[in-house]
Amino acid sequence: MSDISTEKYVAEARRGIADPVLRRSLASLQERFGRGTAAAYLQLPEGPDLRVTAHAIREKAVAHLDVLLETLAATIRRNGGHVFFAATAKDAVDYCLEVARRNQVRLVVKGKSMVTEEIGLNPALAAAGIEAVETDLGEYIIQLAGEKPSHIIAPAIHKTRNEVADLFAAKLGIRRTTSPPELTQAARKALREKFLTADMGTSGVNMACAESGHITTVSNEGNIRMATTLPRVHVAFMGMERIVARLDEYEIILRLLCRGASVQTIGTYVSFVGGPRQQGDSDGPEEFHLVVVDNGRSRILADPQFREMLCCIRCAACLNICPVYGKIGGHAYGFAYSGPVGAVVTPLLTGVNRAKDLCRGETLCGACKDACSMDIDLPRMLLALREKLAYGDAAWQVEPASRIEGLAYRGWSWLIRRRTVYEMALKLAATGQRLLPRAGAMIRRLPPPIHGWTQSRDLHPLAEQTFMERWRKRKAPSNARVNSEWAKKNPTGEPGSEGCGGGEGLGDEDGRRG
Amino acid sequence: MKTAAEDRFFRRLRTALGHAPDLSRDATQLFAQGPSADELQMLDRIDGRSAADRRRLLERLIEAGTPINLRVVPVFDPAAAREGIAAVVAEKRPEWGEAKSVAAWRHPLIDRLGLEGALARRQVPLRITDPIAPGAGAGRECDRAQRDRQRAAVIASFIGVTGADFCLAETATLVLRNRPGQPRSVALVPSIHIAVITLDQVLADMKELFALLRWAERFRPEGLSNYMSLISGPSKTADIEATMVHGAHGPREVHLFVITG
Numbered sequence: 001m002s003d004i005s006t007e008k009y010v011a012e013a014r015r016g017i018a019d020p021v022l023r024r025s026l027a028s029l030q031e032r033f034g035r036g037t038a039a040a041y042l043q044l045p046e047g048p049d050l051r052v053t054a055h056a057i058r059e060k061a062v063a064h065l066d067v068l069l070e071t072l073a074a075t076i077r078r079n080g081g082h083v084f085f086a087a088t089a090k091d092a093v094d095y096c097l098e099v100a101r102r103n104q105v106r107l108v109v110k111g112k113s114m115v116t117e118e119i120g121l122n123p124a125l126a127a128a129g130i131e132a133v134e135t136d137l138g139e140y141i142i143q144l145a146g147e148k149p150s151h152i153i154a155p156a157i158h159k160t161r162n163e164v165a166d167l168f169a170a171k172l173g174i175r176r177t178t179s180p181p182e183l184t185q186a187a188r189k190a191l192r193e194k195f196l197t198a199d200m201g202t203s204g205v206n207m208a209c210a211e212s213g214h215i216t217t218v219s220n221e222g223n224i225r226m227a228t229t230l231p232r233v234h235v236a237f238m239g240m241e242r243i244v245a246r247l248d249e250y251e252i253i254l255r256l257l258c259r260g261a262s263v264q265t266i267g268t269y270v271s272f273v274g275g276p277r278q279q280g281d282s283d284g285p286e287e288f289h290l291v292v293v294d295n296g297r298s299r300i301l302a303d304p305q306f307r308e309m310l311c312c313i314r315c316a317a318c319l320n321i322c323p324v325y326g327k328i329g330g331h332a333y334g335f336a337y338s339g340p341v342g343a344v345v346t347p348l349l350t351g352v353n354r355a356k357d358l359c360r361g362e363t364l365c366g367a368c369k370d371a372c373s374m375d376i377d378l379p380r381m382l383l384a385l386r387e388k389l390a391y392g393d394a395a396w397q398v399e400p401a402s403r404i405e406g407l408a409y410r411g412w413s414w415l416i417r418r419r420t421v422y423e424m425a426l427k428l429a430a431t432g433q434r435l436l437p438r439a440g441a442m443i444r445r446l447p448p449p450i451h452g453w454t455q456s457r458d459l460h461p462l463a464e465q466t467f468m469e470r471w472r473k474r475k476a477p478s479n480a481r482v483n484s485e486w487a488k489k490n491p492t493g494e495p496g497s498e499g500c501g502g503g504e505g506l507g508d509e510d511g512r513r514g
Numbered sequence: 515m516k517t518a519a520e521d522r523f524f525r526r527l528r529t530a531l532g533h534a535p536d537l538s539r540d541a542t543q544l545f546a547q548g549p550s551a552d553e554l555q556m557l558d559r560i561d562g563r564s565a566a567d568r569r570r571l572l573e574r575l576i577e578a579g580t581p582i583n584l585r586v587v588p589v590f591d592p593a594a595a596r597e598g599i600a601a602v603v604a605e606k607r608p609e610w611g612e613a614k615s616v617a618a619w620r621h622p623l624i625d626r627l628g629l630e631g632a633l634a635r636r637q638v639p640l641r642i643t644d645p646i647a648p649g650a651g652a653g654r655e656c657d658r659a660q661r662d663r664q665r666a667a668v669i670a671s672f673i674g675v676t677g678a679d680f681c682l683a684e685t686a687t688l689v690l691r692n693r694p695g696q697p698r699s700v701a702l703v704p705s706i707h708i709a710v711i712t713l714d715q716v717l718a719d720m721k722e723l724f725a726l727l728r729w730a731e732r733f734r735p736e737g738l739s740n741y742m743s744l745i746s747g748p749s750k751t752a753d754i755e756a757t758m759v760h761g762a763h764g765p766r767e768v769h770l771f772v773i774t775g
């Protein structure tokens with residue numbers, strides 16, 4: 001398995017927030033893509049509800065994954081391709097290494113694929129003495145820099161043109177230039193050599209279609225087409241859920257993928273690969289291998305709470321809207337998948353406890369659900385994960401992240417079901433809160449163990465009188481009259497506040513006070 | 515072909531889905547057994563397209579091509595297409611090295627253009643990618659030499675000329691299916707890709723494309739072929755500070771000649 005550093009989420013997030021350059025690039029990314037995607041959904045002839053249709057298509061596919069994969073494999077094998085079903089990351093990597101060894105592969109050109117990132121293909125190839133070159137420009141940049149992708153679609157979003165200029169001058173030996181066209185040209189030249197001499201090309205799979213028997217790849221650069229056309233061997237890796245039944249369904253998913261990923265009506269290159277080159281063909285790989293990766297997905301599939309996550313097509317639309325991702329960047333998530341999708345998928349794939357801060361770092365604002373091209377309810381699953389962390393869960397081997405938290409919520413649930421006790425507690429708290437330090441009308445710091453909450457924000461104090469107290473003071477025979485009186489007295493319609501506001505999260509960009 | 519590991523994979527999968535682990539399930543209900551009412555309508559619409567309808571599609575195609583830098587050139591006949599192509603060949607400079615050469619598909623429409631003579635007058639060699647003739651005996655070795663020669667020719671060419679099976683007006687998308695004599699690298703490896711089609715190959719959108727490939731008698735047997743590419747404009751990237759640059763790895767320019775006559 002590849003390096004996982006989800007444990008460092010909080011520290012890495014702090015680092016991201018403190019980096020003004022990163023914050024600027026993220027802001028401009030979200031500004032363009034976040035809004036553009038929403039507008040693109042509106043412009044669909046079917047309207048944004050097409051996402052609901054797509055969700056149903058994906059749900060059906062996931063529910064029939066066994067038959068769809070069997071159908072796909074049978075067709076590809078009939079056409080002379082090989083299909084390997086990998087239970088684990090290691091199985092997938094070992095298979096690829098074996099194919100490489102059999103073909104005496106020395107150089108691999110890689111098309112961007114998050115699943116190869118997930119299974120740790122690059123380090124394994126390197127360990128076997130095989131050179132593997134990322135060919136997506138963004139991936140190439142971060143590979144040269146020895147870094148990790150920070151966005152599913154725009155992996156080098158955290159790099160500035162100045163950094164790329166230094167990097168290319170040092171690693172490619174070119175004259176230093178900060179012009180993106182010249183830098184792109186330099187990479188084009190360097191990578192063309194690699195494409196022409198590589199023995200093996202690898203790719204991911206954006207979506208497979210069972211009925212037609214093809215996998216498909218989508219790219220703008222053409223690197224995936226190069227990597228899957230020129231070398232002798234093509235190995236494609238797909239997460240086992242990335243399949244739909246029929247072509248008419250595929251068409252819908254593809255349109256949403258391109259809009260969600262980069263506000264395009266279609267990616268420049270969409271390739272349907274159904275096997276190796278056929279008799280009489282002059283190009284295309286002699287060998288085609290499809291590696292279908294489980295690596296923890298069947299566990300997600302078996303849990304009705306999380307099965308919905310397998311509808312995901314990794315379009316990254318949720319990253320482009322998420323307020324948390326927009327501040328901390330992708331590295332904090334510590335795994336191939338960042339942003340809201342990462343906050344759900346990473347705990348499920350790598351261990352909930354290990355990645356506990358990911359699902360706790362999100363704000364539950366719901367923006368990701370509205371942006372999701374497949375209309376996936378990510379906030380619901382974030383909450384479900386948090387519940388597991390609060391109470392523990394044997395099936396997922398989750399230890400309660402904090403016993404105190406679990407106890408506190410149990411106590412809370414007991415309390416709010418007992419009116420008189422609850423009111424007494426409120427009274428007590430309303431009196432007790434006078435002891436807490438204030439900033440104006442707001443409470444500045446809470447005592448331990450809940451002091452973390454006020455680390456980066458203030459808390460509304462409890463009102464002097466609770467809503468119920470005020471309510472009882474009114475002698476009101478009918479609700480209608482109460483309502484109209486209320487409206488007269490409160491022309492702004494602002495009701496007395498009883499609770500406290502604010503969401504959860506890592507804090508705002510002004511940093512922490514106190 | 516199936517191994518014990520694969521068997522375990524599917525058992526785990528079926529168990530996760532709540533099915534009996536050993537039983538392969540029936541797939542037919544998941545796949546369409548015939549065209550839907552919508553698709554039948556689409557097929558009728560495609561068949562019944564008037565000259566005026568096709569003109570409108572062409573306009574849509576040109577419009578969709580503009581923002582993605584696809585140059586769409588309507589021409590009246592093959593001769594005009596030939597002249598248009600020759601002009602591009604004359605005007606553009608090779609990206610890698612000095613000598614100009616052009617690779618083109620063995621394809622009925624391209625054959626009709628008479629490119630060979632037009633390019634010879636400008637001293638630019640034209641290399642046609644003929645199907646690889648199966649060598650004596652079986653196996654992959656026998657025709658390797660032919661293939662290597664063709665590959666070298668395509669790599670050395672600065673322009674690749676191809677036909678296309680269809681073009682989708684909505685997204686300005688060329689549809690290329692794989693066939694002997696029509697290697698996909700011709701539309702990919704040279705710096706400039708020129709495609710030539712006739713107006714009746716223009717469809718409205720991908721829905722129409724799939725309806726035809728799935729259900730029209732003429733196209734169904736070949737289906738998508740073992741490799742189908744959809745190409746919408748030249749290669750591009752925005753990976754450095756989100757600045758759009760054309761010509762990342764694929765062609766920097768795509769010119770599409772549509773023969774309308």
Ligand code: SF4
Pocket residue numbers: 260311312313314315316317318319340341371372373374375376378
């Ligand atoms: S969760 Fe939705 S928006 Fe996010 S990557 Fe997956 S499909 Fe795209």
